[in-house]
Amino acid sequence: MKRIQLGxxxxxxxxxxxxxxxxxxxxxxxRVNSPLxxxxxxxxxxxxxxxxxxxxxxxxxxxxxxxxxxxxxxLADLAGVTPPPNGVLARQLIQATExxxxxxxxxxxxxxxxxxxxxxxxRFWHAxxxxxxxxxxxxxxxxxxxxxxxxxxLTGFLAGRWPHTLALQAGGSTKALTGAERIxxxxxxxxxxxxxxxxxxxxxxxxxxxxxxxxxxxEWAAGRQADFPRFLMAAxxxxxxxxxxxxxxxxxxxxxxxxxxxxxxxGGSVALxxxxxxxxxxxxxxxxxxxxxxxxxxxxxxADKADAYTWCKAPRYAGSVVETxxxxxQLVAGQPLAGDLVxxxxxxxxxxxxxxxxxxxRVLPEMENWVRAIVPGEPFCLxxxxxxxxxxxxxxxxxxxxxxxxxxxxxxxxxxxxxIAPTTWNFSPRDSExxxxxxxxxxxxxxxxxxxxxxxxxxVRSFDPxxxxxxx
Amino acid sequence: xxxxxxxxxxxxxxxxxxxxxxxxRPLFDELRDAGIEFLWHPALAQESGEEALNILSACADGRxxxxxxxxxxxxLRGPNGSGKFHLMAGDGRPLTDxxxxxxxxxRWVFAIGSCTAYGGxxxxxxGNPLEACGLQYDGDTPGGxxxxxxxxxxxxxxxxxxxxxxxxxxIVDTLEKLALEGLVAGDLDxxxxxxxxxxQLVHHGCARNEYYEFKASAEKHSDLGCLMENLGCKGTQAHxxxxxxxxxxxxSCLKGGFACIACTEPGFExxxxxxxxxxxxxxxxxxxxxxxxxxxxxxxxxxxKSATPKRVRDNAVVDHTVIRPAVKKKGK
Numbered sequence: 193m194k195r196i197q198l199g200x201x202x203x204x205x206x207x208x209x210x211x212x213x214x215x216x217x218x219x220x221x222x223r224v225n226s227p228l229x230x231x232x233x234x235x236x237x238x239x240x241x242x243x244x245x246x247x248x249x250x251x252x253x254x255x256x257x258x259x260x261x262x263x264x265x266x267l268a269d270l271a272g273v274t275p276p277p278n279g280v281l282a283r284q285l286i287q288a289t290e291x292x293x294x295x296x297x298x299x300x301x302x303x304x305x306x307x308x309x310x311x312x313x314x315r316f317w318h319a320x321x322x323x324x325x326x327x328x329x330x331x332x333x334x335x336x337x338x339x340x341x342x343x344x345x346l347t348g349f350l351a352g353r354w355p356h357t358l359a360l361q362a363g364g365s366t367k368a369l370t371g372a373e374r375i376x377x378x379x380x381x382x383x384x385x386x387x388x389x390x391x392x393x394x395x396x397x398x399x400x401x402x403x404x405x406x407x408x409x410x411e412w413a414a415g416r417q418a419d420f421p422r423f424l425m426a427a428x429x430x431x432x433x434x435x436x437x438x439x440x441x442x443x444x445x446x447x448x449x450x451x452x453x454x455x456x457x458x459g460g461s462v463a464l465x466x467x468x469x470x471x472x473x474x475x476x477x478x479x480x481x482x483x484x485x486x487x488x489x490x491x492x493x494x495a496d497k498a499d500a501y502t503w504c505k506a507p508r509y510a511g512s513v514v515e516t517x518x519x520x521x522q523l524v525a526g527q528p529l530a531g532d533l534v535x536x537x538x539x540x541x542x543x544x545x546x547x548x549x550x551x552x553x554r555v556l557p558e559m560e561n562w563v564r565a566i567v568p569g570e571p572f573c574l575x576x577x578x579x580x581x582x583x584x585x586x587x588x589x590x591x592x593x594x595x596x597x598x599x600x601x602x603x604x605x606x607x608x609x610x611x612i613a614p615t616t617w618n619f620s621p622r623d624s625e626x627x628x629x630x631x632x633x634x635x636x637x638x639x640x641x642x643x644x645x646x647x648x649x650x651x652v653r654s655f656d657p658x659x660x661x662x663x664x
Numbered sequence: 665x666x667x668x669x670x671x672x673x674x675x676x677x678x679x680x681x682x683x684x685x686x687x688x689r690p691l692f693d694e695l696r697d698a699g700i701e702f703l704w705h706p707a708l709a710q711e712s713g714e715e716a717l718n719i720l721s722a723c724a725d726g727r728x729x730x731x732x733x734x735x736x737x738x739x740l741r742g743p744n745g746s747g748k749f750h751l752m753a754g755d756g757r758p759l760t761d762x763x764x765x766x767x768x769x770x771r772w773v774f775a776i777g778s779c780t781a782y783g784g785x786x787x788x789x790x791g792n793p794l795e796a797c798g799l800q801y802d803g804d805t806p807g808g809x810x811x812x813x814x815x816x817x818x819x820x821x822x823x824x825x826x827x828x829x830x831x832x833x834x835i836v837d838t839l840e841k842l843a844l845e846g847l848v849a850g851d852l853d854x855x856x857x858x859x860x861x862x863x864q865l866v867h868h869g870c871a872r873n874e875y876y877e878f879k880a881s882a883e884k885h886s887d888l889g890c891l892m893e894n895l896g897c898k899g900t901q902a903h904x905x906x907x908x909x910x911x912x913x914x915x916s917c918l919k920g921g922f923a924c925i926a927c928t929e930p931g932f933e934x935x936x937x938x939x940x941x942x943x944x945x946x947x948x949x950x951x952x953x954x955x956x957x958x959x960x961x962x963x964x965x966x967x968x969k970s971a972t973p974k975r976v977r978d979n980a981v982v983d984h985t986v987i988r989p990a991v992k993k994k995g996k
Contacts, residue, residue, distance in 0.1 A: 198713045199754025202706045205677050209753035228750040229740070230674060234789045246925055246939040250785050250828060253678020297684070305710050327710035328692050328702060337690035344685050345913030352920015353911035354685070355678040356829055356927075358940070359920045366885045366921030368983035493793070495743045569984050573886035649712065660676050 193220065196640060199227070201652060203302040203327070205254045206659025208619075210631075210652060211501070214640045219648070222628070222635035224619045229477075229503040232664040233491045236609040241267055241578045241601050242362075244609070248597070249356045251611070252661045254297070256355035257290040257347075258590030259661075262597040262611075266586030267362035270601065271576035278572045279364020281562045282350055284448050285377075286359065287588070288555050288562075289346045291447075292384075294591035295518070295548040296343075296392075298656040300325070300336040300419070303545070306649045307426050317426045324422065332391075332419060339387040346380050349373045364573035371568040381560050388552055394418025401553040404528035406433070406536055409546070420549050427542045435638070436651035437538035438630035439513045442520035443617070445587040445594045450558055451525035453587075455509065459535060461524050466585060469596070471612065472506040472623040475499060483508065483624065486598040487583060489610035503663045506620040506629060507612050515539060515630040516593025516617045517655060519547035527554075539634075541654040548656075580604045590614050592656050613661035631655060666843045667730040669723055669766065670705040670776075673750050673759045674786040674796055675737025678829040679777040680707050685912060686832035698840045703730050713754055720752075724765040732839065733770035733816075735763055735799060738779040738786035739809040742795035749794055760809055763799070767810055771818040772842060774825055775799045776835065781824035781856065782930040783808075798824075804855065804930035820847060824856035828927035833909050834861045855930055857903065865954060866899035866924045869907035870916075876900075878972040879965045880980035885940075889980025891923045893949060896940045900953035902926035 199209035209225040232251050236244055244263045249256040261283060268275065275283065308322035308330065324332045347354035350367055359366045369377065385397065393400050394416045403409050410428065413421040427433065443464070446453030454461040470483040477500045479492035494500075508514075519539060522530035527550055533543040578601070586597040593614030600608045620629035628636075631652065638647045672680070684691055695701065702708060704719045711719060722728035739760050740749035747758025767773050775781040775798060782803055787796040798808040800822040806812035808822075815821060825834050838858045841847060853862045870876065872890050881893035891897035899907070899917075902924050906916045917924050925939050926932045937943040943950045952961050975987040 197754050199752070200706060200713065200716050201753060202709060202712045202716055205707065207672070207706075207750070207753055225753070227753050228674065229794070230786065231789050231794055232785070234793070235785060238790065240938045243939050247785065247933075250676055250678070253676040253681040253829060256676070256678060297681075301684075301708060308710065328708055334690040334693050337684060337686075337692065341685045341687050341690070342913075348910065348912035348915030348919075350920075352915045352917045352922060355676075355681055357920055358917065358922035358925075361885050363885065367919075368886050368888075368921070370984065493743060495746070495748050571886070572983055573884070575884055 194641065198648070203305065204653065204657045204659060206662070208657060208659050210635070210648070212635065212640050212648070217639055217641050217644060219635050219638045219640045222632045223501050224621060224629060224631050225502045226504040226619065226659050226663045228659065228663055229493070230660065230663050233609050233611060236606050239606050240604065241270065241606055244599070244606065245358055245361065251664045252658060253355050254294055254658055255290065255590040255592065255595070255661060257287050257351070257357065257360065258588055258595050260357065260360040261287050261588045262586040262595050264360045264362050264586070265588060266584040266597045266599055267578065268576060269584035269586065270582045271362050271578055273363050273574055273576040275364035276571045276574060278368070278566050278570050279574070281566050282365035282367065282369065282572055283360055285559055285562050286347060286351045286357070286365070288448065288559050289343065290354065291591040292552055292555060293340055293343055294656070295552055296336060296340055299545070299548065300332055302656070303653045304423065305330070306646055306653065309646050311645055315426070315429060317422070317429065321422060321426055324419065335391055339384060339391070342380065343384040346377055349377050361573055362576035364571070366573060368572040369566055369568060374563060374566060374568060378560065378563050381556065381563065385556055388556065392419050393549065393553070394421055397553040397556055401550065405532045409529060423545060432650060433533065433540050433542040434537050435647060436541045436634045436654055438515050438634040440534065440538050441512055441514045442523050443509055443514045443516050443594050444521045444524040445589055445596070447521060447589040448555070448558065450555070451521050451589070454524040455514070456520065456523040461526070466587060466596070468510040469612065470508055472508060474506070474624040475621040476502055476505050478505065486596065486610040486612055487600070489598070502621045504616055504620055506623040507617050508623060511625070513627050513630055513633070514617060516614050517544060517547070518551050518591070519544045520593055521589055522547045522550055541650045544654040578604065592658050593617065611664050613658065613664060615655070615657045615659060615662040618655045619657055619662055666700045666732065666839065667703045668700060668732045668734055668839065669703045669730045669770070670734045670736065671759070671763065671766070672706050673735065673737035673763070674740045674794065675777060675779040675784070677707065677736065679736050679835070682829040683832045683835050686836050687913065691832070691836070694836060695839065699843045700839050717755055720762065723769060724762065726769055730770065732772045732774055732842070733766050734774045734776050735780050736776040738783050738796040739763065739799065740786065740794050740796050741809070742793060745795065763809060767814070767816065770816050772820060772823065772847065773799065773816045774823045774838070776825055777830050778826045778828045778927055778932065781826040784828060785933045788933045800856065801930060818847070820849060821856055823847065823852060823858060826857050826928045827904065828932065831861070831906070831909060831911060834858065853903065857928065861905045861909065862903040862928065864903070864905040864908060866902040866904050866906045867953070868905065870899055870918050871907065872918055874976060875980050877968060878976050879969045880972050880976045883981050886921055886983040887981050888983065888985070891918065892942065894942055895923050896925065896938065896942050897923040898926040898951060899924035901951055902928055904928045
């Protein structure tokens with residue numbers, strides 16, 4: 193047996209190291225290490241509850257708004273306030289802009305460059321994909337940066353800026369969109385739709401959203417001149433629809449009133465009970481304790497702990513290992529294509545990427561509807577006075593999956609603040625029962641070692657990890 | 665080509681994400697045509713794992729020449745000076761070691777973002793157990809990882825492109841200035857920030873200026889009025905050009921309806937009061953506009969409040985214009 197350390201595992205958000213035990217050219221066991229510790233939960237203790245809105249976005253530069261949304265939801269829970277309709281719509285628009293932009297960034301800048309690797313030089317698709325997706329120099333880079341920057345102009349109108357806005361508040365949004373701005377925002381959405389339809393999908397969003405099965409998807413993609421069909425061409429050749437299965441148990445907190453919350457397993461969804469969430473610190477450089485619900489969670493550093501190999505805790509749902517992300521969201525929401533793919537092959541690199549595209553096709557038209565539903569002149573924000581004592585939870589979906597904030601306040605100050613980020617679920621280490629985390633399971637059996645194809649690279653990046661959130 | 669080597673440490677990666685929003689030209693085109701290229705960047709480069717470590721080692725050993733070391737994120741020296749809070753993946757050495765060795769080889773060293781410049785939020789955990797600091801500052805005190813006396817081969821201290829996050833233009837323009845004609849000490853302010861954006865105040869060009877003039881203040885979130893008196897805005901004290909150089913097309917914090925929290929300033933992360941509330945003494949904001957004598961501020965505020973037009977007074981406390989500016993007919 194040989195142990196390989198892969199790192200710095202770049203083109204992910206933050207720092208990642210993957211350790212592989214390799215036997216006869218295959219991964220026998222994997223350990224995922226988040227080698228950076230950040231300590232944000234301690235930063236928050238003792239602060240005023242509203243200060244969380246300035247602090248938590250800075251946990252993450254790529255899902256900054258999702259962090260804000262989780263804190264705003266928790267504070268609204270504390271204050272017992274429901275934002276007015278305009279405030280809800282504005283918050284959804286800001287959050288969806290970040291989520292879809294993250295999907296775009298992931299696909300073009302983080303994930304696709306691996307298909308340009310020289311290891312694939314003999315494949316029929318290599319020249320085309322290398323020309324298009326080689327990091328920073330491929331022809332797609334300039335087009336996607338332009339589309340992404342323009343799409344983020346939505347946040348210039350709705351949130352002041354991205355990342356790190358204070359626009360999302362417990363009572364709604366600080367920015368009341370004017371009638372004139374509403375027209376510009378709709379125009380920006382049409383511009384982004386033109387990019388997604390023309391360059392990424394090569395079809396109308398609505399037509400793509402109607403695809404319900406793996407055979408129909410293959411038929412749709414064949415010969416289509418656009419970037420996502422180009423991925424499907426290479427992925428089909430490499431069998432990536434059968435690669436990278438984890439636990440096939442999925443969690444989603446639900447999003448926008450459009451995608452339901454739930455737990456998906458064995459082909460169907462069941463209701464979610466947030467009380468079943470616990471975190472285990474057995475293999476993290478943190479003090480040992482029985483697995484604790486996050487409302488009672490602790491983050492106490494023990495840097496020289498034996499058998500520990502990461503700064504990441506191991507969240508579990510009813511003791512089970514679960515995966516989160518766009519695929520989980522689409523499965524729990526009952527999206528047929530996601531269900532068909534996972535039903536046939538289990539979760540995979542391809543299924544995870546397909547789910548992001550499905551989400552792009554389903555959410556963007558909704559964003560257009562949300563803008564139309566905004567009524568200029570009606571309120572965007574209500575006062576949300578904080579109590580002196582209380583406990584609250586904020587559960588939202590970031591691009592990468594389920595994000596939860598659990599906080600309690602005492603004498604008007606934050607007494608405890610615990611966060612479980614999407615990649616904390618997906619890249620969790622082994623727990624006290626010895627169960628490996630989702631990525632650790634997904635890597636087992638893959639080719640590795642000298643001259644192996646870069647399959648491990650695809651599987652790791654198919655989760656779209658965000659390590660800075662993981663180690664908040 | 666000006667070669668840029670980029671590292672990330674105790675931060676959120678948001679300055680890179682922000683930089684990718686550069687407009688009007690796509691970032692890679694903009695930089696390439698100005699003679700600037702990334703030698704390696706953790707979020708963007710093709711090379712991963714061993715290939716990436718080879719590039720970094722060659723740079724640290726002096727075998728690979730490069731021009732600018734950009735570091736994004738605070739330096740984590742803990743626990744107990746070990747640097748274990750951030751070890752380089754695949755290598756196991758503390759990031760702080762890598763930064764020390766690479767800074768010694770770089771012609772210029774840029775701290776990207778307020779964490780890297782001054783420590784930022786990473787350094788604000790009570791008691792600072794992360795032992796976090798900036799590259800050449802601990803808050804507003806010179807020192808940090810590299811020490812107050814550090815000068816890169818190009819003869820400058822660390823260039824602090826502060827901001828949380830940084831505006832894409834601040835990074836791009838500083839790199840382009842360097843590529844065009846170099847940087848000298850006179851291009852930086854007292855805390856190492858490029859004057860090309862830090863010689864302004866956020867207040868300059870603020871779209872709420874009329875409300876400021878008349879001290880017509882917002883009272884709650886989403887109100888149109890000036891955010892200085894009640895809602896914590898520090899735009900009149902913070903050094904940056906956020907309202908002259910818009911964010912994401914047309915935005916700024918003030919345009920977004922929330923306070924400037926002075927994220928380009930050392931220590932912004934621990935203001936000693938609620939971020940979104942203005943601390944006051946006897947009803948007067950403690951933090952007065954930069955360069956403004958207190959007595960004059962108080963006198964002018966009292967005068968301008970008494971002279972506030974009804975339109976400005978009424979619009980300040982609602983979220984949409986309820987009284988439009990009057991339209992005068994000719995000859996009346």
